[in-house]
Amino acid sequence: xxxxxxxxxxxxxxxxxxxxxxxxxxxxxxxxxxxxxxxxxxxxxxxxxxxxxxxxxxxxxxxxxxxxxxxxxxxxxxxxxx
Amino acid sequence: xxxxxxxxxxxxxxxxxxxxxxxxxxxxxxxxxxxxxxxxxxxxxxxxxxxxxxxxxxxxxxxxxxxxxxxxxxxxxxxxxx
Numbered sequence: 001x002x003x004x005x006x007x008x009x010x011x012x013x014x015x016x017x018x019x020x021x022x023x024x025x026x027x028x029x030x031x032x033x034x035x036x037x038x039x040x041x042x043x044x045x046x047x048x049x050x051x052x053x054x055x056x057x058x059x060x061x062x063x064x065x066x067x068x069x070x071x072x073x074x075x076x077x078x079x080x081x082x
Numbered sequence: 083x084x085x086x087x088x089x090x091x092x093x094x095x096x097x098x099x100x101x102x103x104x105x106x107x108x109x110x111x112x113x114x115x116x117x118x119x120x121x122x123x124x125x126x127x128x129x130x131x132x133x134x135x136x137x138x139x140x141x142x143x144x145x146x147x148x149x150x151x152x153x154x155x156x157x158x159x160x161x162x163x164x
């Protein structure tokens with residue numbers, strides 16, 4: 001069955017304390033290749049049947065209105081898998 | 083600066099209550115195109131300098147050992163962006 005993947009990340013201007021905590025853990029654990037970590041969400045929506053333009057439009061709408069909070073988050077990607 | 087994106091999802095055999103809650107909300111809101119929702123995490127690791135094979139290997143290691151819990155989660159993707 002086709003899946004639509006929606007990626008949501010905290011806005012760049014926000015602090016993202018979860019990501020900061022992981023960045024701090026990297027320093028303590030001796031991992032030095034990465035200077036910053038940001039943590040967002042990945043939604044996998046299972047589509048019943050075919051991915052039509054209407055289904056994609058609906059996915060875009062719910063990504064903006066239900067799956068993300070536009071005050072603090074950006075929808076950074078919507079793609080069809082399989 | 084290049085970014086390595088690591089995607090982590092709950093294992094298929096686990097319930098994923100967050101995803102179930104969103105699926106239930108879809109039904110109440112009249113969204114009928116999607117039969118299931120699963121919610122995972124998306125990590126964006128900022129790389130200082132170039133993405134060498136060593137940096138990618140390190141990203142794979144921390145994806146398995148630090149960013150995901152292999153008892154309940156799978157690393158479903160590691161890709162370089164930009």
